[in-house]
Amino acid sequence: MSSMSIVAMDSSFKAVYMVHWNKNDERDWLIKGSTPYKELELIVKSKLLLKDIARLSPAEQTSSLESFHKVILFFAPKSVHFPFTTMAAREQLAGLHFNENSARAQALTQTGKHMWGVSFPKARRGEPVIKAVKVTPTFVDVQELMGEVVELRNTYPTSKKAEALRSNRQVPPPIASAFVKPNKLILVGVQRSRSRFNK
Known part of the structure; x- marks a missing residue:
């Protein structure tokens, strides 16, 4: 990329500055002390952005x-x-x-342009955010799965035969079975002895 544009917006959101930069250009592309420089500095040095950058995932x-x-x-x-x-x-x-x-790919209009949607998330305090509109999801696997269901139904015509196959699977015990159920009367007695109202 030999050139790019940097956009900065002032804090009152009334003015937008665009600075064009060309890497072959020898001159200073952003003059220190200028309004675009100050606005860009406010954005880059903001505490929120610096906090967010520190929390970014370095890989994925x-x-x-x-x-x-x-x-x-x-x-x-x-x-x-x-x-x-x-x-x-x-x-x-x-x-x-x-x-x-x-x-999924981004959906296209009839003229071939990319489709975009606008949302107003609470996290942005109602500020509009654009999102790419994707093509509708497909359900190709459904036909394959339905074919498999019919085949299994033909293989195991009765529910008894299907249950026999199902009982061969390893099903872990419920988590609650690892704990001993406490006696309710003992718990009530302990609670009453600890309560300040029963003294």
Whole structure:
């Protein structure tokens, strides 16, 4: 890249300054003490930006991981209890759906221009933020999975045969089974002895 533009906006958001820079240009491209210099310095040296830079990940960003967690929560919400096998199946479905749709292209208008959406997040105090509009998600795996369901139904025509296959799987015991259930009467007695109102 031999040239680029730097845009700075003053703190009142009334004026926008654009400075063009060419690497072959020998002159100072931003004059110290000028209004664009001061505004850029305010932005670059702001405490919030410096704090954010210190917290940036040096290698990988987490946005795709957060997107995957969102897909998992769609398929298996935390507010609903699922048995282990059902939860495993839902997480596998979420993985298949995410892998199929994680690299969707940006949608285009009829004239061939990229589509953008505007949102007003609370974190930005209502300031508008543009986001790329992606093409609609695909569900190609659904046909393959439905074919597999039909094949399994033909292989195991009764629920008894299907249950026999399911019982061969290793299902971990519930977490609560690792703890001893306390006696309620003993707990009530201990609570009463500790309470300042029963003295």
